[in-house]
Amino acid sequence: MTSKRNLFNWTIVTVAIILAPMILGVIFYSQLPMRIPNHFGVNNQPDRFINKNLALFGIPIIATLLQLVLVGAYQADAKRRSRPLRMSWVLFLITPIISTVIYLITLSFGLGNALDVRRIVTFVIAIFFIAMGNYFPTLTSEDHIAFKSKIGRKLGYAFVLAGLALLGSLFFNYVGSLLVMGIFIVYILGLVIHR
Numbered sequence: 001m002t003s004k005r006n007l008f009n010w011t012i013v014t015v016a017i018i019l020a021p022m023i024l025g026v027i028f029y030s031q032l033p034m035r036i037p038n039h040f041g042v043n044n045q046p047d048r049f050i051n052k053n054l055a056l057f058g059i060p061i062i063a064t065l066l067q068l069v070l071v072g073a074y075q076a077d078a079k080r081r082s083r084p085l086r087m088s089w090v091l092f093l094i095t096p097i098i099s100t101v102i103y104l105i106t107l108s109f110g111l112g113n114a115l116d117v118r119r120i121v122t123f124v125i126a127i128f129f130i131a132m133g134n135y136f137p138t139l140t141s142e143d144h145i146a147f148k149s150k151i152g153r154k155l156g157y158a159f160v161l162a163g164l165a166l167l168g169s170l171f172f173n174y175v176g177s178l179l180v181m182g183i184f185i186v187y188i189l190g191l192v193i194h195r
Contacts, residue, residue, distance in 0.1 A: 018067060018099050026056075063095055066095050162180060
């Protein structure tokens with residue numbers, strides 16, 4: 001992402017990805033109850049509900065605003081760089097993918113379909129961890145003051161291993177995923193404190 005034109009194109013594409021699921025919301029609007037689940041417990045059962053209109057239209061609008069803030073922050077930061085941030089495409093895809101997954105899970109539960117939310121969310125997080133882990137070793141102090149080659153490599157290994165471990169945890173109950181995330185968080189905190 002080196003030019004304003006590329007940044008503009010990425011913005012249009014990612015905002016379109018965020019807003020596209022609303023078409024399904026409009027199609028199934030009359031079949032949905034007035035309150036739709038938007039949060040799930042570890043037992044995969046909904047434990048919080050929101051208004052149908054907020055779920056169908058609020059989630060994509062809030063995600064769009066978040067994406068525009070992210071693009072604006074990236075553009076402001078890009079002015080001080082001599083080269084683009086190498087993992088920018090990963091950063092730009094986080095909001096569209098997560099908001100789309102949340103939207104489709106919410107819509108599906110609203111229509112009465114039961115999904116294994118923990119496995120879906122864990123899979124998405126694992127893929128992002130692996131993608132980010134592949135880019136951390138390429139970051140330099142120009143990308144962020146905290147990135148030195150040793151820390152970048154350690155973060156890269158940690159994210160890739162955590163992603164792979166999360167994928168492995170899909171074959172077990174939720175305790176496995178929580179354990180992997182707990183170990184990962186402790187390791188990252190240790191890196192930050194002792195760098």
